[in-house]
Amino acid sequence: MKRKPLYLSQQTTKQILTTMKTLNEKNQKTLEALKAKADLWGKSRMPSVKRIAALLEELGVEFKLISTSVTKPRGGATAAFTTSGGCKVTNGWVLKVPAANIHMDTTCSWFSMNTQSFAEDIVKFIDKK
Numbered sequence: 001m002k003r004k005p006l007y008l009s010q011q012t013t014k015q016i017l018t019t020m021k022t023l024n025e026k027n028q029k030t031l032e033a034l035k036a037k038a039d040l041w042g043k044s045r046m047p048s049v050k051r052i053a054a055l056l057e058e059l060g061v062e063f064k065l066i067s068t069s070v071t072k073p074r075g076g077a078t079a080a081f082t083t084s085g086g087c088k089v090t091n092g093w094v095l096k097v098p099a100a101n102i103h104m105d106t107t108c109s110w111f112s113m114n115t116q117s118f119a120e121d122i123v124k125f126i127d128k129k
Helices: 011-023 025-039 049-059 116-128
Strands: 064-073 087-097 101-105
Touching: 011 025, 025 049, 025 116, 049 087, 049 116, 101 116
Parallel strands: none
Antiparallel strands: 064 087, 087 101
16 A cells, blocks of 8 residues: 655645744743853853753754863962962863864853853854854
8 A cells, every 4th residue: 555645735844844943942042142142242141051051952063061170279369379278179061062163161260251252152153053
């Protein structure tokens, strides 16, 4: 017995295609926040690295998310030596996206200064995809 081919109306086909291309609500907000951070310097907050990883996962992008910790000396940032004694353990995340050459380390001292450029790189990579 031959099977009849399944014909979909144009409207049904468009609905299927748009459903495949849409992101879930949290990832849509993450993408909007990344775009806002990339466009307006200092006007919006950077989404968390975990939320960015969830967005990349839904888009099917290969990445690595690694939990990390760094021991930093306590005291002034400009001091030549530590006077207070002791160290502080800073916990954070490392997000690596090899295809886009992105390496984000939240424990890095300059991470907060580079969030705008990270957001811009991620948005450009997603737009190309």
